[in-house]
Amino acid sequence: MEDGIIKEVSENERFNFDCQCQVPCFNQCCRDLNQFLTPYDIIRIKNHLNISSTFFLEQYTETHIGPQTRLPVITIKPAAGHERKCPFVTPLGCSVYEGRPSSCRMYPVIRVLSRSRESRETHIRYALIQEPHCRGFEQPRSLTVKEWMSGQELEPFNEMNDLMMDIISLKTRHMPGYLNDDIKRLFFTICYDIDGFRAEIGKSGNPFIQIPDSVIDDDVELLRFGMAYLQDVFT
Ligand code: SF4
Numbered sequence: 001m002e003d004g005i006i007k008e009v010s011e012n013e014r015f016n017f018d019c020q021c022q023v024p025c026f027n028q029c030c031r032d033l034n035q036f037l038t039p040y041d042i043i044r045i046k047n048h049l050n051i052s053s054t055f056f057l058e059q060y061t062e063t064h065i066g067p068q069t070r071l072p073v074i075t076i077k078p079a080a081g082h083e084r085k086c087p088f089v090t091p092l093g094c095s096v097y098e099g100r101p102s103s104c105r106m107y108p109v110i111r112v113l114s115r116s117r118e119s120r121e122t123h124i125r126y127a128l129i130q131e132p133h134c135r136g137f138e139q140p141r142s143l144t145v146k147e148w149m150s151g152q153e154l155e156p157f158n159e160m161n162d163l164m165m166d167i168i169s170l171k172t173r174h175m176p177g178y179l180n181d182d183i184k185r186l187f188f189t190i191c192y193d194i195d196g197f198r199a200e201i202g203k204s205g206n207p208f209i210q211i212p213d214s215v216i217d218d219d220v221e222l223l224r225f226g227m228a229y230l231q232d233v234f235t
């Protein structure tokens, strides 16, 4: 897609935007796909589809190695055809709307988190991206960045995605370069294949110090546990 104009904004800044089936560009952003998925995105979408993360990864995603982080990253595999459409887009809109990924919810807002290495204090900045194909900015509805994020129910996504950013930052700092196959596989399983991770724990008789069943049985709690473990691995 075409390059857009990026403008830094504050959380309480108002902008005009609406995205619903009446906009002339409806569904246009769901093609020419380059859609990254975070660990929490995968949990939400695979649970919405009522399938395992292992099956979801096989059917709907591609794995790459991040050029800077050297960590596995996951993107949605576009449907066949030159338009590179999202496999979940239909003429009526997103077929996984309730489970849609954070980047689909956030657009056209960009949220950037930075954390001080010394004080661990966090700083969040926001920007709006205005791309020529997106006509949502021509709509009369006015709202703040905060209202947009609240309407998109982004809070749990942001919380879990921020934990992922911490892991990436630790890895980049302490283990730059390529990971060995064992750590790469561990990272992939914990972060992206939560059902595979659960099965591994069961198979090997729980290699970790006592994980309560309430954690093992809950995708998000298990992801939190796994991410804390990865933090130790990368420290
Ligand atoms: S998940 Fe839904 S909103 Fe996101 S690109 Fe696919 S069809 Fe569009």
Ligand code: SF4
Pocket (backbone or CB within 6 Å): 018, 019, 020, 023, 025, 026, 027, 028, 029, 030, 107, 133, 134, 135, 136, 137
């Ligand atoms: S208004 Fe923007 S975000 Fe909404 S469908 Fe159109 S291009 Fe996509």
